Amino acid sequence: MDIYLEPLVEELKLLWDGVRAYDAGARCPREDCWFTLHAICMWTIHDSPGLEFISGLAVSGTRGCPTCGDHLQAQYSTSLRSTYYLEHEKYLPFDHPLRAGCTDQIPPYMTMIDYCVLEARIQAGEVPRVSSGLNRVSVLLELPYWDSLLIQHLGDAMHEEGNVVKNLLQHIWRKVDTLNHRRACVEFGMHPHAWPYTRSNGVEAIPPAEWVMSSHHKRSMLRRLCAYSNDAYLHPSSRDNLIG
Template sequence: MWFTLKGVLLWTMHDYPGYAQVSGFQTSGYAACPTCGPALPVARSSHLSKQVYMSYSTFLPMDDPLRGTGAERNTTEPPIPLDMYWWEQRWRDVEEGHIPAERAGLKRWSILHRLPYWKDLMIQHLLDPMHIEANVTKSLIKRIFGKKDGKPARRACEEFGVHPEAWIQVSDGGIESLPPTPWILTTEERKICKKRISEIRFPTGFGSCLRKSFEKDGPKWPSALKSHNYHILLQYVLPICLQGLGTQYLRDAICDLSVLMRWVCSKTIRIAEIDEKELFAITTFSSSRKTNQVPFSTRIHA
């Protein structure tokens, strides 16, 4: 007996760079958020030669104190989420030359849109949280271990008026110096952090390679770590091993980020918790920028 078998593509699953390749949307630069589109708060740093995203308070409730006070208060309302019909018209405008391609938010119109039902799906692409979490953790560790520190980063802080304690100081003789920053651990603190990780006794098969990677002496961070290692580090290890190291603001921010990622990666997520956790994420990044103490406040789009 013969019958017709039909298949339906419901969604795709990939990390964030893969999301850009499959969907055709931009995930960096201007209009890098498919939800916000051109309304994404973004600024170009001439010293870093890249775009930075810092206006997290835009996504907070209008009466939230983290929006600021007086003349510095952020009165911008959150962008309206965009749907596929809006992006379809956007791509037509790009093809007709009405909008510059580099600021369109689209690199190409995905072949998936040939499916008649694709634009009506509520969820088209699923993101792999572990690989995204690994990239965030790598960036965070490079910053607190001083690997991303330098004159361009300090000048970028001065360019945007954040982290004044990190601005380059010039002596009377014209010599520039980099003052210590509250988010970079000292050499001794880095050694202590690595030593604590190497002494942790993990369950069998859970993080044994972490101990081996951190057994070597010295302040440098090991390079041979996999995505799952960074997953364990952020969610369980760093909040413990950083106790007593760095500033209280830094430790609190990393603990909040750890709590957030544990919730994102949990097996069961209650619908009633989604709005609460979304606000918690925005508050975490907004408060980190307001205190001028945490390094990831200029890198992650809420």
């Protein structure tokens, strides 16, 4: 990815030093319309895969959160064959009811310089880590001001919100609430009331979970969504099929 960004970075370096430009819209003598133009790249906007391409930081696995970095609590689930991220409550305000007695301090955010320092310590054997989460050093660090920016990367709201809503609906619609997901609850010691049990005939089953909506609640939610939907995006026949 850096090979595609190198021409842009070279131009941004020139704009940081300043280039001579002409103001064609100014009503002044021609010799007075020249000025020195400066510009910077304030931040980049992308989805999560784009963040990995641009920054060189991992967005999946045990180092899947570039902001948390080394403070991320991740654990691999053998039931789901994927990585789970734990201890989210420590990022909530101290007076938040969902903290549930968690007294951990909010960990500091990690910058690209922090990742480079951590990677250097790993290479020197000072830190017993397999991976720092830094796949490569981004070419954007060649910009003289990049490491001093408070915000370097922004998530695309359309993609991020869409992914959150999609996953939320899949959970409450029981699209991803399978036996393996309940076994993962047992594996991590979470939600004991939702653990699978064995019926009298020897078949393993899962009890109703509090996060799964009933048929009545699903229809009520769909009616509310259809009431606010635009006819240009949802045909009346489709609306009837959803509610029915």
